[in-house]
Structures are given as structure tokens and as C-alpha cells.
Amino acid sequence: MELKLTADEAAFRTEVRDFLKRELTPEVWQAHRDLNEQGMWTPDFTKAFRRKLGAAGYIGMGWPKEYGGGGRSRVYQAIFWDEMEYHRAPGLDRSITYVPNAIMALGSAAQKADLLPKMSRGELSWFVGYSEPDAGSDLASLKTRAVEDGDHFVITGQKSFSSDAHMADYGWIATRTDPTSSKHRGLSMFIVDMTLPGVTVTKYPTLAGWTHHAVHFDQVRVPRSMMVGELHQGWKVVMGAIDFERAALSGAGLVGYQFDRLLAWCMQDREGAGRKLDDPLVQDELVRLAIEAEGARLMSYWLASLHAKGFKPQHETSLALLVKRETARRLDVAGLELLGPFAPLRTGSPWAALEGEVEVEYRDHLYFQFAAGGFDITRNVVATRGLGLPR
Amino acid sequence: MELKLTADEAAFRTEVRDFLKRELTPEVWQAHRDLNEQGMWTPDFTKAFRRKLGAAGYIGMGWPKEYGGGGRSRVYQAIFWDEMEYHRAPGLDRSITYVPNAIMALGSAAQKADLLPKMSRGELSWFVGYSEPDAGSDLASLKTRAVEDGDHFVITGQKSFSSDAHMADYGWIATRTDPTSSKHRGLSMFIVDMTLPGVTVTKYPTLAGWTHHAVHFDQVRVPRSMMVGELHQGWKVVMGAIDFERAALSGAGLVGYQFDRLLAWCMQDREGAGRKLDDPLVQDELVRLAIEAEGARLMSYWLASLHAKGFKPQHETSLALLVKRETARRLDVAGLELLGPFAPLRTGSPWAALEGEVEVEYRDHLYFQFAAGGFDITRNVVATRGLGLPR
């Protein structure tokens, strides 16, 4: 157990922090924020920034050297994720976490050769197409069909709840290739070029302000070479890949930022009302939050340490993500309460506290409670995969 | 809505309170307390006290006049239950709540004529025999057999978790009369005289200090006249009767007593450490508890009011019991925390705080969490019976 960063890790943290502060100045912040986008930056800025991450070497830094990666330990990646979240930087999404790792683990040689270099430069945006209107928590009941036709598969169906599909170059799409088999069997995974004929994207505004997307596939012809893994073995790919995203999402940077932001509010001397921080009950609430945030931080670096030491955590990844997201929700709710009458004021309103961010996130982070398994399904996963309880 | 007691109700409350204070003096308390008994009074005192309750007219006061009852409204009963709990009086158990109501509703004319007058005088003690080692939450899987033999049924089997069986005159026993039918079908209910040959009672010490009992029935011959309800219709009897107990148990007297006791502790000026009550965090905790306790109190009188107005609350009874017992548990836990280093000290120890009661109840009330459905099964009952969710 080594509680502190090593000198090299600390230097790396400083480097990342300097990079982010340099790139995300107040002017940039003002110019490119967009509450109508998930992540709250414009798609153009997100794409441009992802290229900068690539150029700085941050995307591939943890990839094995055989894929042109930097081979740095997971602790460095965790530091990077932590700082990215803390500084609310754009681009920390499936395009640099989930998908490249899944392709390295499960893709064909050609897919790796074609896609990984571009991805390490931050040139590709992805969306993940699992959920459908009738297949949310119950992923395995998905209905999008892929029918073999010579060298191609013809995909027809609809994916819903598809974040960032409107800015994606590729989709990572789960389909049913064997209609006679049900549930987990008979699925196959495809990489779909979003410019192919038959792909259309429809917007749905969410209550958080940004738009979700539905993606319709109408007889989309995808070359067989873009299948990931074996035919009818898509469920394995889904399950094998899903931990990658959770690991990156379980960083504690968001939680640290939320906490520090509340502290900043509590330190303000409010006209006629003094500092919140001087109230023993506020102190107690902050202390409770600090304990939870510390737990989330330790979990995330625990996970990174396990990886760095060569262990292969599995359900622990789900657990860490649960802890982080539940802690973030506790901070959302605490923020609502601490801001009192200012809590409902929205970004842009006169007198909005903390630029209205608490109210935005109180809505936005709702998806933590149900997405990527959410709180309930994740508990089931932890109970069955982690604790061995019977299904 | 009438928030206050009427003059007559208030007078009744005063009468009950005076009765309890007169009967349960500190001397009586010292002489008859027994931590090794559920309810923490000696069986002899409990039985004697129950007769006094009968003589004072409290047992039958809410019964219909046709059964020699006083016909008073449920609000009066709620006041009586409330005060009984608050003063920790013995005898507020199935012998005066559950069983007489069940017999009035479901018993034969002969059973009513024979048993009700004795019960209204407080002369009979009962235990309820539902649970078995393999039938806890899943009551319907019980295995105790009753085999028809002329005018008798011959009962063989074992009941477990049977509170107060050692002091019972009668058992209220669920049996399986049709072994070919499973689960809810084929059960029948019997009243079993505990002095019959073949009945044996075994003690099991609980972690709360008092003893639970297992009751073994070895070829016990019970007259057919002691069957309650129809043959093979025992499940209806169980379900019809179960709300009676919950209604009586959902009184908020316990919760009020727990709260007041904590207040008393917080008002003590502790050598070198001042009064807990002067700490804003303690005030906040007390306030939170007061809100919960007020909710439990309102629920219990709401239930009484519904009865008094002729409504027939069903799942609401389970809900009120859940609220009361969860609140009691919150108070147990808060007590543990407020007492700090004194919390673990047991009754009789030097320096025990509040006579060690908080520690005793923190253990004792564990059964709230699992008994009579407990927190989880009660939620299922409320969700399915109350909210109509599918089973």
C-alpha cells in the first residue's frame, strides 16, 4: 500500500492538469459550452479536443506497445480520467475508453490495423448500439436483425437511448443473427460506418437538456469484415467489453469536483446570511459527503492498482462505478439542499448559484440511476457475478 | 379531521394512564421485571396483569356488544394500545388482540361461547403456531399434519419461533389436513389445549435474552369442535386473522417512549461533558427522529380513524406496522449513537445508561425486521395487495 502518488505519477498529474487548464480556459469555456449536448460541449469542440488528447498521447498511453500504445500503468490512466472529469473536459467517452479496448481484445487483425491508429489520434467518434425500445435492462432480448447476404450482412432495426449517435463516425452495434435462438444466443456484433445508406438518426430531447438519439437501420449493408468476434457470439463480446467502459467511468474526478464546488459555495459570504460553512450542520453534511467521496476515490484507485498489479477485476469494476455514481447522486441531492432557494435557478438565470450547475446535474445525473445497468441491475450483477448468489 | 382528542377520549387516556401508573409502580417494576422473558415481565405477573386489564374492561372494550364487549370505537383502543406500549405494560399480545378478534370473526358459536368470556376477563394465554423450521416467510409450505380420526384430528409436527408458548393455555395452530394439495390449499386451523398429551415445549435462548420456544406435537388428539373455519380452508383463516395483530402492534406508544427516553438522556448534565441537548447536531438528530415518530403516531391514529368511520383498512395495516417498526429501529440505532461509549453497557452494569434499555432493545427489536413478515415481506405485501403490482 502506497497512499501517495510516486514522484513520476505526481509529475504526470501536474502535466495533465496544466494541459487541461491551458486548453480549457474561461474563454474556451464560454465559447464552446453547449448545455444541449451530453457532456455540455459542442460536438465540434469535442472532436477537436479529442484530437488534442490524441496528439498529447493521452488516448493510447495505456495501450500495449504492440498497438502503438504507451504501455503506462493503469494508475496513470486513472490519474488522467480523474483530472479529465475534475476539469469537466470533453471526450472522456466510449470513443477513447470502451471501444478501442474492446477492439484490442476482440477485434480482427484488419480491424485493429485500420481503426486503432486513428482512434489513438482521437480521430473517430463512436456510439454504442445496444439498447432498443424493448431491450433496456434486458439487453439480451434485442431485435435488430443482421441477415447474411454473401460478403455482407444486412442490418435492419432500431437502437434507442444512443448518446452521441449524431456525431459518431461508427456504431458499435449488437444484432440478432440467428432469429431461431433466443436471448443471449444468436447475437453478433458489428462495426457500422454511420455514412452507409440506410442509417438515419433521430433526436429526442431529454429532461436534462441534451438530446438522446434513436438510430434506424434500414437494410444497411455492412461488410462481413466489420463483424467483431465470431458469428452468433456477440453476447461474449458485449460482456467482455462492458467492463472497459465501467472502469473509465468509475474515476472519482467528478465527485471531487462536485464536492469542491459545494465547498466554494459554502465559503461565500452571502449578504445578510453569512457563510454556510460556519453552520455546524453544514459542516456535518460536508463531512459526511467528504467521507463518501473519499470512499469513491479509494475505490477508483484500488481498481487501478489491481490492474497495475496484473489482477483482472471484474465485478469490482461494477462495484466501483456504483459507488462513484451513488456518491455523485448524494452530492447532487446535498447540493440541492445546501443551495436552498437558489437550487432551482437554472444556468443563465439571474442569481443562479454556481452557474446553475447543481440544478443541471441533479437532472442530468438521473441517468446514473438507470443507465449502464443503473443502481438496481448493477446490484444484481454484483450479487450474482461477485457474490455468487443464484440467479 | 380532528387533530385533538375529544374531551371523552382525553378523559379515557387519563384514566388508562392513571391505571398503568398505579399498577406499574417502581416497586412492581423492580419486583416483576424479567429480561429473560419476552416483554420483560415474569409470566406470572403478565398473567395476573392481564386479568386486571380484563377486570378494568380494557380487553373487551372494543368488542361488539353481542360478545359482551364495550363497543367503543377503535380510537379508544388505539389510545389504550398507545398507553400500554408507552408504559411498557405486559400483556399487549395476541391473547387480547389477535386471537379474540379472529375467533369473533371466524370461530364457531361454541368456540365463541366457551372462549370469549374467559378471554375478555384476561384468563387465557395463547401462542400462535404458524412458523416451522422450513416455513418462515413462506408460511404456506408448512408441514405439521392433522389427520382426521372420527371426532378428532391427530396432530403431529413441530412449530418453531413460538413466543410465549411456555405460558400458553392454548395454541392457535395451522396444520396441513390435505397432504395431496400443496401450498395454500389443504390447510386447516385448530385451537389446541396445551395440556393435551403429546404437546411438549422446548426452550431456545435468543440473542435478546429471552427464550423462544419450539412446540412439538406428537399424535395430539384434538376434538373436531376445535377446528376454526372449514376443513382445508385454514389459509383463509390465517389471512383473515393476520391484520388484527398488525393493527394492535402498529400503535406508536413504543416509539413515543423511545423518543422521550432519549430526550431524558440528552437532558442529563454529564460530568465534564455538558448536556447532549445543547449540541446542534444532537438537536438535529432529535428533530429528525421526532418527525419520524410523528409520522408513526399519525399513521396509527389514521388507521384507528378509518376503522372508527367504518372503513376496512387492509394493506394500510401492514404499512402502519412497517412505519412504526422502522421508526422504532431508527430510534434504536440513534440511541446507540447518542449514548456513545455507554451504549454497549448492559442492564445491571455499573454506569449503564438509561438502565441499559437502549442496548437491550437494539438487540430485542431485531425481530421487527423479520417477524410477522418483517420489513421485506411486508413491502411485498404492500406492493402486491396494496399497490396492485403483479406477483
Add this chain to the structure above:
Amino acid sequence: MDITIDDDQRLLRDTALAFAQKALTPARIRELETTEHGFDAKVWRQMAEMGWAGAVFPEEYGGSGAGLLELALIVEALGQAAVPSPIYSTVVEAGLLLLDAGSPAQRENYLPRIAAGDAIMTTAITEPGGGLAPGEIRTNITPAGNGFTVNGTKLFVRDAGAAEGIICLGRSGKGETDLTLVIVPRDAPGLKLRRLQAAGGESLWEAIFDNATVDADAIVGEPGGAWPHVARLHLRGAALKSAELVGIGQASLDLTLSYSKTRIQFERPIGSFQGVQHHCAEMYRDLEVSRLLAWQAAASLGEGLAGDRETAMAKAKTSEAMPALTRTAHQIHGAIAYYRDYPLELYYHRAIAAQAAYGDAGHHRRALARLLREDLGRFRGDSPHDLPVHYV
């Protein structure tokens, strides 16, 4: 003792709910959130015609002399149907304040018109400190000529853009509660209004009084005597927002139950999963406890009792429990209700706003702590118990 509503009250609630649920479509409610006034004037007039605007006024002012519990049942129904209206600004705040403290002339001028749905009125109390304590009031009301000059900044003024007058609280002396109320016409020179954007759709405003002048007869009640009336206003607001939160919770639970019974996942309705059942039972538990606390608060204020303890308990409980209920409702629904066109989002936002109004949970727990310090006996239930003899 009777902890239920009677048949007339039940009928009132059912009628109010039936009206409210038909008054506006969800799409229209969303549209209203983007308008300056935030409510539909026609619907408010219909409500007035049904007698709700004047329900709590005496008959002489065009009211029906109903109690605050009746008003709470109306507000609960409005909350349950997410119908915006100026009932808080005009009835709960200004109307009852004028009834409490206004001169005969003021009552005669305003109350019948309020009851008829002809006048929108509001109050301006809270300042940038954000709290509800009298010490935070820095707006000054100073004598000037034949009247007064008002200077200061007020926040969270409901329906200021639609109101004909704003009853403003200001400092008229040095003592902490040396506070006075004056009616400032919306078009008074020196009054500037700016709309705040807030979750939940209520139309809230900043009001800057920059040497706004009013006549001598604009004063409401005695000079320096405003605080008890304002404190009562805060309690009324808190009790009624508690009832509204109950309505919000009920609607959220109802949506969740009907979704859970029909949404199939893993080949079963999701409502058959124990996890969902436990969530729903928990929501229902908190809802019923909240409802009883809210009713008790409104009833005790309506009966002229202090009601401070009951109101603080109700608002503290509902302000935490009902937003939590809406979060659980979303958790059970999943992505479908995350979309703007699913009605659950209306309740999610309204819960944010309602928990913040007239004191959040923390404010009311602090108020309870003060009551606890002042009189322990009031925390021993409806009929104070003595501790059993071994603790005396």
C-alpha cells in the same frame, strides 16, 4: 380525534383533481413554462369560477370561508396534475396576508377581485441572502412626503409580471423585526422586474426597488408590525407546498405503478420483480406519511393553532421524501422517462422547486431545533407523556 378527511373534503379533492387533470395537456404545461407569466389565465379564471381563488376568504369578500385544509387539498390536486397557477402569489401570500393584516379598505378593494379571478397580487419578501429570518431584510421603507420610499432587492417574487401590486416587506426601524409591509403597484416608478429562470415552471422574479414611492395608504398593517404576519405567511406557504409535494409524489407513484405493470423485461412485467416492488412500497410509505403530516400542518394552521411544529415537520419531511420519490420513479422507469415528452419530468422539476420554496428541509429542521430548545414538552406528541416513573 379523527385523522381522515371528511366526505365533503374528499369530494372537493376529487373534483379538484378531475378538473386539474383535464385543464391542461402535458404539452401545454411545458409550453407555459416558457411563457413570461407561466400560467394559463383562462384556467385560472375557471378555477376562480369554481370558487378556489376565494375559498379561504369569508363570504363577505366573495369567498366560501373554507379552511386551509381545503386549500391544501386543492393545491395537492394541482400538484398532482402539474397545473401552474397564481394561487400561491395571489391567495396563499397576498390574499391571506391582506385578510390578516390589511385595512378594511384594502380588503374590500382586493379580496373580492382576487376571489373573482380578476386580480393577481403577490408579495416580495426574500432577499439575496436567501433565508427567511427577519434579520436578513435590508430593503428600507422610509417615510417620504405623504408616503414612503422603498429601496432594496427582492428575489423569488411569484408572478410579479402578472400582478397588479406587490406587497413588499422592508425595514422601517433598527430592531430586528422592525419591519413594515407596503403595496407597490407593478407600474410604480423605480420598480424594476427581471424574470428568473427556475426549475418547475413557477414564474419567479427579481424585483429591484430603486426609490419606488408609494402613498401613505399603501401600508399593510401597523408600521413595524409586519413580522408576525410574514411569519404566518411563511408557515402557510410551507404547509401548502407540503401538500403540493404530496400531489407531486402521488402522480409520480401512479405513473410508476402503471409503467411497472405493463413494461416487460426478462419476460415479466418489471413490477413483478422484488426490487421494483420494494422501491414502490417505499415510495408509497413515504407518500402516506408525508400526506398525513401535510394535512395535519394545514389543518392546525387553519384552526388558528400555532401550527409551527406541525408545519416544520411536514415541510422537512416532504421536501426530502418527495424529491427522493421522484428520483426512484425515474430509476424504475429508466430511459423512457428521461425524455422530455414523458410526463414524469414535470414532477421531477416541480419537486425541485417545491422543496426549495418557503424554506427547505434544513431550514425547517433548524426551526424545529429552535422549538425543541424552547419547549421540550411540545416534542412529546399530541398529548404530552410523562416519562415512566423509573426515568423521572
Add this chain to the structure above:
Amino acid sequence: MDITIDDDQRLLRDTALAFAQKALTPARIRELETTEHGFDAKVWRQMAEMGWAGAVFPEEYGGSGAGLLELALIVEALGQAAVPSPIYSTVVEAGLLLLDAGSPAQRENYLPRIAAGDAIMTTAITEPGGGLAPGEIRTNITPAGNGFTVNGTKLFVRDAGAAEGIICLGRSGKGETDLTLVIVPRDAPGLKLRRLQAAGGESLWEAIFDNATVDADAIVGEPGGAWPHVARLHLRGAALKSAELVGIGQASLDLTLSYSKTRIQFERPIGSFQGVQHHCAEMYRDLEVSRLLAWQAAASLGEGLAGDRETAMAKAKTSEAMPALTRTAHQIHGAIAYYRDYPLELYYHRAIAAQAAYGDAGHHRRALARLLREDLGRFRGDSPHDLPVHYV
């Protein structure tokens, strides 16, 4: 950074657990709870032989120079097996206090004998006020002849009945922290001991010092200089009780999991019900968070860092979460574990005792609030962040 234990530490933990789980049967543990000393002397000697009593002492005193994290792993294992021992009184309190503050002669006298399992020692600090603040100390240590006289009442003295000496904290001057430590032999005239009965089976005592006299060389450390050492002792105790609570939680979860996999109700193992799964996942979540916090606390104290923030976080979390875990464990088990002969009750009681020891959750949250007031920066994680530029 590395938030895991290394292979040696893992081995130590596994060894300790294997030993602890075989050392005593549940029946024997229950029997020990009724004895005056509360622990099994033979088992303690075996533990000493395995090097645990001296683990954290330097080699010159018969120890192995291990860190506090290693001791935490041992204590976690003892908690997990519910094995009582004098490790708190003798090692965590007296032993490390003597190592910190004792004279060379005291160290040489006591530490090797403690390491060998030959000496039981303890400390007497808390008084009837029950708190851990220096201002609560009213016991007086006054110079008398060639030594000192001690007068006062101490509570919660661990293993006093078995100890050869009690290191007593007393007031030696008027300043709040003008406190001094002296070793009082158990058989000193004027020292009266009375056993307290407490949940969890630790042997706790009241110690009344009634003109107890000791020689000048009984003093531990500088006169008036005791408080920093005692504060450190409290932190060590709290960190190690956090680890013990983790062991208690682990055992409770393990019992619950194996019961849930085998107990059949409604024709299925109860562990297949979503309600039970969610409970178990929640227990596991709290357990793992608690474990990391507890390890961090022990490691940071062991490395000679302040460790106050880390320890207070660990004890505050574990003191609430682990007792809650034992309650959930019972809820899932139902009546079977309510019986005295089912091992879960051992952990239920130990959790009560451990949460109360060395400051309960409320105490440690108050300590954190003090740290927060003093230095906000320490609450921004391991490596303090600046707020992003738009909040500066």
C-alpha cells in the same frame, strides 16, 4: 500509488484468519464472555508466539518492526473470527504508548514481556463524561513525597482485571492539556476495580483511584506532556477498531451469503430473490468501502503521517456501516439467527461494542468538522485540486 496490500500482508492476513478461525469454537467464545478476563490466556500466548503481540515493536524489544497496517490486518482477522484478546489494552494502547513516550527503562521492562505474551498492560483514560476531549479529564495526579498521588474515576478500562499495570491519565496543572501519565500497578493501594458488563465481550472496567500512590519513576513521558501521546493512542485505537469492524462485517456477510444460497423458501434459495440480492450487494459495497478506508487509516498512521483525517473518516464510516450490515444480515436470516447458538449474534454484539470504542461515528464526524474548519484544503483529496477557473 498502490491501494492494495502486498503479498506478505496478504499472507499475514490469511495466516491470522486461519489461526483465528480455529482458535476458539463459538461456544467457547460465548463462555469467555461470562468470565472475568474475557479472553483465553492460552490463545493469547499462541498469538504472542506467532509474533503478533510484538509485531509493531522494534526488534530490540522482541518485535518484528511491522507497521500499523499489519496490526490492522491481524485485528481484522480477529474480528472476523470473533476471537477476544488483550491486544487492544496491551499492544494498541499500553505497548505503543510506552514505545512512544516511555523511558528506556520502562520500554525495556515492559515491551519484551508484552511481545512474549508475559505481560498484560492497559490504560485508563476516559472518565464519566464519556468523551475523548482533554478538558474532560478530572482525575488529578499530584506530587506527593517522592512520587505522585492519583485521585479520580476512570471508565472503560480494558482488561484491568488481568493487567499488571494501568497507565493512567490525570491532570497535573490548570491548562486544558496539562495532563500526565503514570503507571499504577494493579495491586496499588487505593485502586479499586469493578467490572462493567458490556455487549461484545471485551472485558471493560471501572477504575477508581482513591489516593493511589506511585513512585516518581512511574511517570510515562514528560509531566504535562501526555496529551499528544494520548491523542495518538485514540487515533490508533480508532483505526484498528475500524479494521476490526471490517472483519465483523466480512464474517456477517459470509454467513449471510452461505445461508442465502442454501435456505429454501417459496421453492427457491432465498439468495435468488432480488430483494436479498440487493441487500447483499449493499452490504458488500459498504464493506469494501469500509475496508479501504480502514486500511488507509492504519497505513497513514503507520507511516507516521498525521492520519487524523483518514482515521476519523474510517471510524465514522465503519461505525455506522458495519453495525447496519449486521442488522441487514439478521434481517435476511430471520428467526434462525435470532437464537443465541447461531454465530451471527457474536458479530452483532461486537459491532455494538466496536462502534462505541475510541469515539463513535458522531465523535469522528465532529473531529472532521474541526479539521474542515481549520484547513479546507485537506478535504480535497490526496492531491488537492484547484477549483476550475470559473469558480476561482
